[in-house]
Every structure is written in C-alpha cells, then in structure tokens.
Amino acid sequence: MPTITLQVNGTARSIDAWDPDMPLLYALRNELGLHAAKFGCGLGQCGACMVLLDDAPARSCVTSVGAAAGKRVVTAEGLGSPGKPHAVQAAFIAEQAAQCGYCTNGMVMSSVALLARTPKPTREQAQQALAGNLCRCGSHDRVLRAVQRAADAGRA
Structure with missing residues (x-):
C-alpha cells in the first residue's frame, strides 16, 4: 500500500x-x-x-x-487552541457567530484566508469571500461582525 x-x-x-x-x-x-x-x-x-x-x-x-x-x-x-484561539476563532466566539455550528469550520477557514490576503476587508469583500459557505441557521450577520472584529484586532 x-x-x-x-x-x-x-x-x-x-x-x-x-x-x-x-x-x-x-x-x-x-x-x-x-x-x-x-x-x-x-x-x-x-x-x-x-x-x-x-x-x-x-x-x-x-x-x-x-x-x-x-x-x-x-x-x-x-489555527489555535481553546486556551489561545486564533484571532478569527476568538472573534467568532465573541460575536457568538455559530448557531448549530456545522458551517463554522468553513466560515472560520474562509475568513482566515480572506484576512491573510485582505487585512481590512469591506463588508462586501467579506460577503464575497464567504459566499461559498452555506449556513442554514442564519448567523450570517454575526459571522460578518466576527470578520470585522478580527480585522480590527489586526492579528488575523
């Protein structure tokens, strides 16, 4: 094998x-x-x-x-650990950007990639970067706030 x-x-x-x-x-x-x-x-x-x-x-x-x-x-x-989460993970926690949590992995990973290439994205850029991640629970606004929070922290 x-x-x-x-x-x-x-x-x-x-x-x-x-x-x-x-x-x-x-x-x-x-x-x-x-x-x-x-x-x-x-x-x-x-x-x-x-x-x-x-x-x-x-x-x-x-x-x-x-x-x-x-x-x-x-x-x-x-990305991080429970004791020391990545800036995006910390922002998702702070904004309570997960409801059922199933989409959260994809949302976090897409957000990390976005912030690595665009440290201060507009809301529209964040929406575009996350467009391929489906969420049935409707946590989109909280996810976008989390992306903004991580960008504002400047540690993504």
Missing part, C-alpha cells in the same frame, strides 16, 4: 493511501483524527469541509490526498 505524506498543521503526517484519489477530508478525519472539517454535502458546495491548502481555502471533500501531497494543509485545529 502506498504511503502519502501530508504537511498538516505544521507537522509531516504519513498515511497509508489505499487510493490516492481518496478525499482529503477522509484522511483528515479517519486517518489523522482531525474532526474540525465536517462532511456536509460531499460535492464541494457547502464549505463545511474547508481547510487551507497552501494558504488558500480548499474543499477537502473534493480534494484528493494525492493532490494535497507536498502542500501545506491547515485545519481549524492548527
């Missing part, structure tokens, strides 16, 4: 890849025990499975482990 090495949250992690076309999401959740990225639609349409791949948001349900090999993969677990 071939082994694929992934650079996940700053650490080289090897997995037995019985199929290099296996979704990265399955490797993260089932092989590496990282559960922040969620299985939502499985079609790359909802954003629940979002990770950063070389600092760009990527839907791990439609990205293969083979395609991720040799790239930096960052999951929400790699």
